[in-house]
Amino acid sequence: MLKKLFISSRPISWINTAFPFAAAYFLVTGKLDTNLLIGSLFFLIPYNLLMYGVNDVFDYPSDLRNPRKGGIEGGLLEPKYHRPTLLVSFGLATPFAIYLLVVGDLVSSFVLLLVLFSVVAYSLGGLRFKEIPFLDSFTSAMHFVGPMLFGLTLAGASFDLRIWLITLSFTLWGMASHAFGAVQDIKADREAGIASIATVLGAKATVRIAFVMYLVAGVVTLFLGDRYPQAALAAIPYLFVVGREWGITDDNCEIANRGWRRFIYLNFLAGAIVSAVIIGPQPN
Helix, strand or coil, rough: CHHHHHHHHCCHHHHHHHHHHHHHHCCCCCCCCCHEEEHHHHHCHHHHHHHHHHHHHHHHHHHCCCCCCCCCCCCCCHHHHHHHHHHHHHHHHHHHHHHHHHCCCCCHHHHHHHHHHHHHCCCCCCCCCCCCHHHHHHHHHHHHHHHHHHHHHHHCCCHHHHHHHHHHHHHHHHHHHHHHHHHCCCCHHCCCEEEEHHHCCHHHHHHHHHHHHHHHHHHCCCCCCCCHHHHHHHHHHHHHHHHCCCCCCCCCCCHHHHHHHHHHHHHHHHHHHHHHHHHHCCCC
């Protein structure tokens, strides 16, 4: 059971949610305190188990038809594990969420509850935001942007133009990643009767829109001032990977998987670039 929970939590992606929170909170407060520790731990493991555990339970019927499932790209969770997974996912996340709600204010609490709702609503039967084209990409982006926004509000940040530009850039990056990732599943999703941004727009249009979103996300960072425009370098590898599939069609949509698999590791490179920008010296 523990192995199943571990796989469902997508450990290779833990840092993608913990880092945005930790970086945002620390940049505003400059403190290594209890809130930073507990918040980072929450967004590292319980948050991901909640997000992906719920997904694996309610995606099981379609996952059976998807040959990608069963590894780092998503677990295949047998029905006998569904109830325990949901119990552990919600049970582990609850005490962390309660603590973060108690130490926060009205704004940060609202943001956290909205983030948690989006995580559950993305996959939960009866809501299934992941099957509502365009909302699917936006909600998926919020899974990663949300921890950053919560970190900022918990730290009491003032939302100036720079923060709004960072939020826009990060959101576009997240939407582009989801949209491109959906391309490889166009055939499987259509056969299963599942809608997505990619099933509606088609492979070629989705890839090109993802490319534009990555490009705009990078360009937006150029207006951040100080040393932060250097973060635009993180967008370049994504442009190469997505651009490679410029001529993709619905018939050969599965080849997008080669790019998607590279994303798993490109995310670490992007994180390293952003980290270097954050901790680098201020310009004279």
